[in-house]
Amino acid sequence: MKPYLMQLSKTMAYALRHQPAQFGLTLDEEGWVLVDDLVAALRRHRHDWQGVGPEDFAQVIAQSDKKRYEMRDGKIRAYYGHSTPQKVAQEVSAPPVILFHGTTPRAARIIHVEGLKPMRRQYVHLSADLETARQVALRRTPRPIILRVSALEAYQEGIKFYLGNDSVWLSEPVPPRFITEG
Ligand code: HQG
Structure with missing residues (x-):
């Protein structure tokens, strides 16, 4: 993965798992934010990220070694890893043995x-x-x-x-x- 995308993936983790408020974002109950809001937040965050867009998130998702983010219907979220005080609702499921x-x-x-x-x-x-x-x-x-x-x-x-x-x-x-x- 290109260094630019690795850096982007790490910053996405901060925004979507740990410090959404610092990015002016609020996660909904299931951890989603609007893709457009994340784009705007990242453009504000780094002046050399003015060109960042949803296609970069798609590349992070496609090229990453791990399945960290999910993007659909104009929204994006982290699958796991959250540390925000408000618990993200996850789907209860019977685990393997x-x-x-x-x-x-x-x-x-x-x-x-x-x-x-x-x-x-x-x-x-x-x-x-x-x-x-x-x-x-x-x-x-x-x-x-x-x-x-x-x-x-x-x-x-x-x-x-x-x-x-x-x-x-x-x-x-x-x-x-x-x-x-x-
Ligand atoms: C340990 C990464 C003392 C636990 C990874 C771990 C994973 C205790 C550390 C995901 C303990 C917490 C999460 C206890 C647990 N006393 N230590 N009672 N109970 N621990 O990072 O599982 O690359 O929060 O063993 O690949 O290491 O970020 O959890 O060593 O999927 O996408 O406390 O994060 O994914 O560390 O990793 P973490 P984890 P990403």
């Missing part, structure tokens, strides 16, 4: 005691497959620890799970009894 969570050795030790918490985000983030979990952990450590979450069992005991995209699931906090290592 096992989901994965990639993390650091240090965090893993705490998670075995306290369970998985959303930390700075609105939801716990889980991976549909081992390789995705490994990549998530590699952002933070050269020694990934992969935790297995008995997701369906947890769901059946009342913990809500939400479909983020094809490879990312979201959930409420997960107690340690549903978590094993390796």
